[in-house]
Amino acid sequence: MKLNARLQTAQQLTSNSPIVLIHGLFGSLDNLGVLARSLGQDHPLLQIDLRNHGLSPRSEEMNYSAMAQDVVETLDEYGIKKAIIIGHSMGGKVAMALTAVAPERIDKLVLIDIAPVDYQVRRHDEIFEAINAVSRANVKTRQQAAVIMREHLNEEGVIQFLLKSFSDGEWKFNVPVLWEQYENIVGWKNIPAWNEPALFIRGGASPYVDESHREQLLSQFPQARAHVVAGAGHWVHAEKPDAVLRAIHRFIGESAAN
Structure with a gap:
């Protein structure tokens, strides 16, 4: 590829x-x-x-x-x-x-x-929750997404990092596949x-x-x-x-x- x-x-x-x-x-x-x-x-x-x-x-x-x-x-x-x-x-x-x-x-x-x-540990479940919450809310702007993500994540630096991949209401990474393949990733x-x-x-x-x-x-x-x-x-x-x-x-x- x-x-x-x-x-x-x-x-x-x-x-x-x-x-x-x-x-x-x-x-x-x-x-x-x-x-x-x-x-x-x-x-x-x-x-x-x-x-x-x-x-x-x-x-x-x-x-x-x-x-x-x-x-x-x-x-x-x-x-x-x-x-x-x-x-x-x-x-x-x-x-x-x-x-x-x-x-x-x-x-x-x-x-x-x-x-x-093989780390055999899930470090990103809260991040997935925050990402999915944004998707369910169907918001369009990073400011709106940030408000939702702060309900799930405490680290502002992590929120701002993730929002770099949010544009016009869409995530620029393939959330379902990253979730399904998470064991391979870690x-x-x-x-x-x-x-x-x-x-x-x-x-x-x-x-x-x-x-x-x-x-x-x-x-x-x-x-x-x-x-x-x-x-x-x-x-x-x-x-x-x-x-x-x-x-x-x-x-x-x-x-x-x-």
């Missing part, structure tokens, strides 16, 4: 590898904009909408092998043979799955606040070891990557490097963008020097 994507050339003349940015659940290609603005200065940049998100095609199938293949077909569409892949949360799992589907297409790998594990099937450096950036206050994941993570990514950003949660790149960007630039720079 070819995905909706936005390609921008580097602001400066460069031969650096292209960078692909992959958003998380309920997101879109605009979500990692704070990273795009910095990384796009020195690298060609491809931002994508994953299937069932944004303006990309819809499908009843929602698993990481299929989503990784979508990335491959989209790289083909844009003539990108090899790229630095950066993914947050669900997008990070897509990036990790790409190492099993098409390892030759990966230059470097950066995973933001996600581990290659789940994971172990993949063969990828014996190249991979940078795992996590928020120090986030539950998504912790010591209990270490063994499983290292069995699949033996050369994993960890960078913990203190005082940040799951949205570490939005909460502490400078710290995340420093870690990414350092990792990419070290890799380029080798």
